[in-house]
Amino acid sequence: MHRLSADRRHRVRFTLNGKPVEADAEPRMLLTDFLRHELGQTGTHVGCEHGVCGACTIEIDGVPARACLTLAVQADGATIRTVEGLAPEPGRLSVLQDAFRRHHALQCGFCTAGILMSLDGYLRRHSAPTEAELREFLGGHLCRCTGYTPILAAALDAAKTLREVPAHA
Amino acid sequence: MKPARFDYQRADTLAEVHAALAEYGNDARVMAGGQTLMPMLSMRLARPKLLVDIMHLPELARIEADAKVIRIGAGVRQAELLAWPELAQRQPLLASALPWVGHAQTRSRGTVCGSVAHADPSAELPLAMLALDGSIELSAGRKRRSVTAQDFFTGMMSTARGHDELIEAVSIPTRRAGTGTAFAEFGRRHGDFAIVACAAVVAADRVTLAVGGVGDKPERRDFPALDGGALDDALNAFAWDLDARDDLHATAAYRRELVRRMGRDTIEEARRCIA
Known part of the structure; x- marks a missing residue:
């Protein structure tokens, strides 16, 4: 039995973008705050804090997840990917990120990290998505700038590039 | 927050x-x-x-099925049930209702039993449980009991679960030969809570319609096999018997109209699916 007491901070360890990380958290600390405040990884954005807007979407153990609907202590032992892990090397964008840049799929950029993390996993699992499938999937995110059309275009373009040169992922 | x-x-x-x-x-x-x-x-x-x-208990993370029922453990995520290859064949109503639950990004984490435990009056899974004569398996130490969905949902986010009881699993009967099912939902935006949701289960001689989003819990009615004006009258009586509420999303009158129209459409679609 591991009961973590409310009024103490507890060690939380997980794999973040391929590297082991650790820091302390109270049981009530949200994973968003743990990533941003304890680990200094501010790429994950905090929007509504109740799971509606999608800005904080990350990947936990291979599936998309709202970091604001996850406790840091729940993530102990997990494998986590965030937007900081997308670029293959400093100064080079991933295929998906580059498609977002070319299609102007962001303006203020607040929702972008979450949408990129959702789509990155989706395109790995679905190599030839239809526009309708992508629309359905993007329904889990709010963007108030773009009207979604350039996001769809970028996702379709990235899917095509990944089919042609999968090694560039 | x-x-x-x-x-x-x-x-x-x-x-x-x-x-x-x-x-x-x-x-x-x-x-x-x-x-x-x-x-x-x-x-x-x-x-x-x-x-x-409870997400680190392998014994709760199983989907088990025999000829009669599908048993879904408390650790089974909605996306896992939706991806189960046997789902559409064993219980097509669940396969049609699940894509309406939240978004792909929340179904990947949310569980089937968690939605049942929360008992939101407009939630899809409690509605499907009610339409399909599902049951909820509760345990407290060595004491175990099974409660039908009809008895389990008692009101707005309230259930028959005792404070010391764990929902270990839900059981849902497999589709019976000679029956058809359909699910429909109306909301303002994709992924919103339903203003009205309908689940129909029909056979040659009977019709079950369950509706969510109207009152403070999902409700169902069983009819004989009616058609035309007789079916409209039965749906109208059902709509008026529901304790429909006004809120900022829709008036009670609008919800009753949705029950009449969507109810009929859902029943007709279920009849086309009889197999």
């Missing part, structure tokens, strides 16, 4: 879950996928003293 303080326990055994629930009662909350509990904690609508995480 940050949750109030609570202790957190990652359970390694079922006995540990039962002991924690017996000790804390209503001050403990079981945490599965957390997709409805976490917002409630962050908004401080729930302030438990202890959270018991």
Whole structure:
């Protein structure tokens, strides 16, 4: 039995973008705050804090997840990917990120990290998505700038590039 | 929005879950996928003293099926059930209702039993459970009982679960030969809570229609096989018998009209699916 007491901070360890990380958290600390405040990884954005807007979407153990609907202590032992892990090397964008840049799929950029993390996993699992499938999937995110059309275009373009040169992922 | 303080326990055994629930009662909350509990904690609508995480118990993470029922354990995520290759053939109503639950990004974490436990009046899974004569398996230590969906949902986010009981699984009957099912939902935006949702199960000689989003819990009505004006009259009587509410999304009258129209469409679609 591991009961973590409310009024103490507890060690939380997980794999973040391929590297082991650790820091302390109270049981009530949200994973968003743990990533941003304890680990200094501010790429994950905090929007509504109740799971509606999608800005904080990350990947936990291979599936998309709202970091604001996850406790840091729940993530102990997990494998986590965030937007900081997308670029293959400093100064080079991933295929998906580059498609977002070319299609102007962001303006203020607040929702972008979450949408990129959702789509990155989706395109790995679905190599030839239809526009309708992508629309359905993007329904889990709010963007108030773009009207979604350039996001769809970028996702379709990235899917095509990944089919042609999968090694560039 | 940050949750109030609570202790957190990652359970390694079922006995540990039962002991924690017996000790804390209503001050403990079981945490599965957390997709409805976490917002409630962050908004401080729930302030438990202890959270018991049940997602590390392999015995709860199973989907089991025999000729008669599908048993879905408390750790099974909605996306896992939706991806189960046998789902559409064994119970097509569940396969049609699940894509309406939240978004892909929340179904990946949220559990089937968690949605049943939360008992939101417009939620799809409690509605499907009611339409399909599903049942809920509860356990407290060695005591076990099974409660039908009809008896389990008692009101707005309230259920027949005792404070010391864990929902271990839900059981849903497999589709019977000669029956057809259909699901429909109306909301303003994709992923919103339903203004009205309908689930129909039909056979040659009978019709079951369950509706969600209208009153403070899902409701169902069983009719003989009616057609034309007789079916319209029966749906109208059902709509008026529901305790429909006005809120900022829709008036009670609008909800009743949706029950009449969508109810009929759903029943007709289910009849086309009889196999």
